[in-house]
Amino acid sequence: MQDALVIAGREFGSRLFLGTGKFPSNAALEAAIVSSGTEMVTVALRRIDVTAEEDILDPVDPGKVLLLTNTSGADDAEEAVRLARLARSGGYPTWIKLEITPEPRYLLPDGVETLKAAEILCREGFTVLPYVNADPVLCKRLEEVGCATVMPLGSWIGSNQGLRTKAALEIIIEQSFVPVVVDAGIGAPSQAAEAMEMGAGAVLVNTAIGTAGDPAAMADAFRMAVVAGRQAFRSGLPGVGRAAEASSPLTGFLN
Amino acid sequence: MPDHSAAADFLATDLTGALALASTATDADVDRALRASRRSLADLGALLSPVAAGRLEEMAALAHAATVRRFGRMVRLFAPLYLSNECVSTCTYCGFSSGNEIARRTLSPAEVAVEARTLTGRGFRHLLLVAGEHARIVSKDYLVECVGALAADVPSVSLETQVWDTATYRRLVEAGCEGLVVYQEVYDRDTYASLHLKGKKRNYDWRLAAPDRAAEAGMRSLSLGALLGLEPDWRSDVLALAAHASALLRRWWRCEVAVSVPRMRPAAGDFEPVRPVTDREYVQILCALRLALPDVGITLSTRESPAFRDAAFKLGVTQMSAGSQTEPGGYAEPGGAEPQFEVSDTRSPAEVAAALRAAGYDPVWKDTIGARVSDADPAQSRH
Numbered sequence: 001m002q003d004a005l006v007i008a009g010r011e012f013g014s015r016l017f018l019g020t021g022k023f024p025s026n027a028a029l030e031a032a033i034v035s036s037g038t039e040m041v042t043v044a045l046r047r048i049d050v051t052a053e054e055d056i057l058d059p060v061d062p063g064k065v066l067l068l069t070n071t072s073g074a075d076d077a078e079e080a081v082r083l084a085r086l087a088r089s090g091g092y093p094t095w096i097k098l099e100i101t102p103e104p105r106y107l108l109p110d111g112v113e114t115l116k117a118a119e120i121l122c123r124e125g126f127t128v129l130p131y132v133n134a135d136p137v138l139c140k141r142l143e144e145v146g147c148a149t150v151m152p153l154g155s156w157i158g159s160n161q162g163l164r165t166k167a168a169l170e171i172i173i174e175q176s177f178v179p180v181v182v183d184a185g186i187g188a189p190s191q192a193a194e195a196m197e198m199g200a201g202a203v204l205v206n207t208a209i210g211t212a213g214d215p216a217a218m219a220d221a222f223r224m225a226v227v228a229g230r231q232a233f234r235s236g237l238p239g240v241g242r243a244a245e246a247s248s249p250l251t252g253f254l255n
Numbered sequence: 256m257p258d259h260s261a262a263a264d265f266l267a268t269d270l271t272g273a274l275a276l277a278s279t280a281t282d283a284d285v286d287r288a289l290r291a292s293r294r295s296l297a298d299l300g301a302l303l304s305p306v307a308a309g310r311l312e313e314m315a316a317l318a319h320a321a322t323v324r325r326f327g328r329m330v331r332l333f334a335p336l337y338l339s340n341e342c343v344s345t346c347t348y349c350g351f352s353s354g355n356e357i358a359r360r361t362l363s364p365a366e367v368a369v370e371a372r373t374l375t376g377r378g379f380r381h382l383l384l385v386a387g388e389h390a391r392i393v394s395k396d397y398l399v400e401c402v403g404a405l406a407a408d409v410p411s412v413s414l415e416t417q418v419w420d421t422a423t424y425r426r427l428v429e430a431g432c433e434g435l436v437v438y439q440e441v442y443d444r445d446t447y448a449s450l451h452l453k454g455k456k457r458n459y460d461w462r463l464a465a466p467d468r469a470a471e472a473g474m475r476s477l478s479l480g481a482l483l484g485l486e487p488d489w490r491s492d493v494l495a496l497a498a499h500a501s502a503l504l505r506r507w508w509r510c511e512v513a514v515s516v517p518r519m520r521p522a523a524g525d526f527e528p529v530r531p532v533t534d535r536e537y538v539q540i541l542c543a544l545r546l547a548l549p550d551v552g553i554t555l556s557t558r559e560s561p562a563f564r565d566a567a568f569k570l571g572v573t574q575m576s577a578g579s580q581t582e583p584g585g586y587a588e589p590g591g592a593e594p595q596f597e598v599s600d601t602r603s604p605a606e607v608a609a610a611l612r613a614a615g616y617d618p619v620w621k622d623t624i625g626a627r628v629s630d631a632d633p634a635q636s637r638h
Contacts, residue, residue: 022327024615049380049410049621073624075475075509083624104511105504105550158325211323 008148019206030059036219044072070097077117098130122146134165153184160187189225196229261502262464276300277490302543318542333381342387344454357593380621388417406431411623418465424472434476435469442495470507484519484528513552545571577607
């Protein structure tokens with residue numbers, strides 16, 4: 001069955017996006033990109049150094065995957081916009097993962113600044129994929145200013161705690177006209193499958209793969225989980241029974 | 256001490272219970288600290304205790320796992336760039352101390368740029384400018400000029416000099432300075448007074464509140480440190496350092512905070528450490544700090560030997576210096592001035608990077624978007 005993910009008019013064959021932090025080497029990153037089957041890879045502008053002998057961009061083949069630069073490290077809208085413009089002037093794709101995380105401990109996103117930056121960048125023609133808290137109203141506001149997706153967190157970055165925000169994610173998925181990419185906190189393939197079963201458009205995974213004992217094998221495990229979760233969603237999951245079924249009908253006396 | 260500062264918060268922190276645990280913790284206290292999902296300063300006390308020393312392998316496993324989860328298998332590399340060894344302060348343990356008869360030198364901003372080019376040629380993108388305390392020779396204007404001279408070519412410039420007021424820190428941020436490193440050296444006031452005999456550094460409170468002033472001025476990263484070996488009771492020093500770091504994290508929630516606990520090395524002046532910290536104790540300190548402060552950076556210096564660094568960096572370390580020269584001008588032309596201390600790990604940056612790779616770690620040379628800048632002119636930006 002035809003089931004491509006479409007973001008801003010571009011088709012993606014894989015619903016698993018990969019972050020590039022925390023990998024032990026470029027070789028490990030390259031192997032994980034291949035075995036994940038991903039077609040979208042996000043790289044922090046703060047890590048790119050084209051003057052270096054070896055750069056984090058080396059394993060990213062632009063013929064095979066879309067490079068999604070991100071504004072990690074930006075404290076406010078002004079800094080994020082500055083970084084995005086630099087990325088464009090540096091010749092990178094104009095797809096930007098908007099990350100404004102002024103608090104470096106949990107890297108939680110600042111919704112106020114994110115909306116401000118998204119408005120500016122969408123107006124300037126960027127394809128904007130914002131990382132946000134699982135806030136349904138903020139997600140609608142971002143959609144209205146022209147963001148190509150919304151990327152709410154499952155739990156905070158690097159925590160591997162899974163879908164702590166599930167109730168809010170369900171509302172976001174229900175209300176969104178743009179793909180919902182669950183980003184951050186997904187620590188195991190089962191959690192990725194859970195997000196896909198809920199109807200997420202895609203998931204973005206980094207820590208769980210980058211810090212695994214065998215990142216390439218873990219990337220493959222996530223690939224399968226995302227495919228399985230998506231197929232389950234498309235196949236119509238039976239609902240979970242919420243109450244015991246009485247052996248004698250409780251309303252039988254009405255007949 | 257200004258209200259609403261981390262320094263004031265730190266001074267108001269009651270460490271009595273944590274200090275008691277650091278000497279008298281039982282196995283049950285250590286168990287509780289090891290199992291906790293969020294650890295308090297009391298837990299840190301327990302982890303620093305003599306009883307916890309018997310649980311080092313457990314602590315190391317937890318510290319390693321916490322570091323990999325939070326930071327990945329990577330270590331950021333940086334180099335200190337010594338601007339000047341002129342100093343008017345008398346600090347009994349430091350090679351630059353004003354009483355020491357040593358060859359003194361101050362680099363011109365042009366010479367600083369030459370040193371920086373040598374270092375960027377070796378791969379570095381994070382430089383730490385270091386200088387002795389001499390307000391006339393190593394003046395505010397001089398430092399602003401030095402930072403400005405590097406801004407275009409060095410993505411990340413931090414500063415470790417005498418401490419300044421907020422207005423000066425603001426000028427430094429505007430020139431391109433991203434972070435401040437301040438060693439309180441020792442947190443006990445009496446010990447502090449006995450070591451810092453002359454000069455501005457005698458003012459404990461002014462130094463303690465320097466990170467607050469830097470944060471207020473817009474510095475992105477704040478690094479604290481205690482120099483181990485100055486204080487007979489290293490446990491109390493490490494606890495105080497952690498309490499200060501915790502106060503900064505809470506008060507200046509936008510800043511990255513890092514800590515460093517170098518051990519004393521031989522230097523001019525022949526100061527003998529009062530109480531040298533053993534390797535086992537040092538590992539316990541690194542692990543305990545990582546477990547108590549899971550989000551802070553931990554720096555490991557070239558004061559440590561190659562063998563020790565190659566083994567211990569996995570236990571919580573996030574950044575390391577490499578190929579360090581502690582004399583002004585020592586990179587481009589070594590041998591022209593007295594170093595601050597003897598380096599123990601004399602390997603080149605490439606050798607240190609190779610050792611990290613061999614251990615399955617990524618040596619990270621660049622990880623920054625640069626100093627906070629207020630305008631959006633791309634010509635000014637230094638990502």
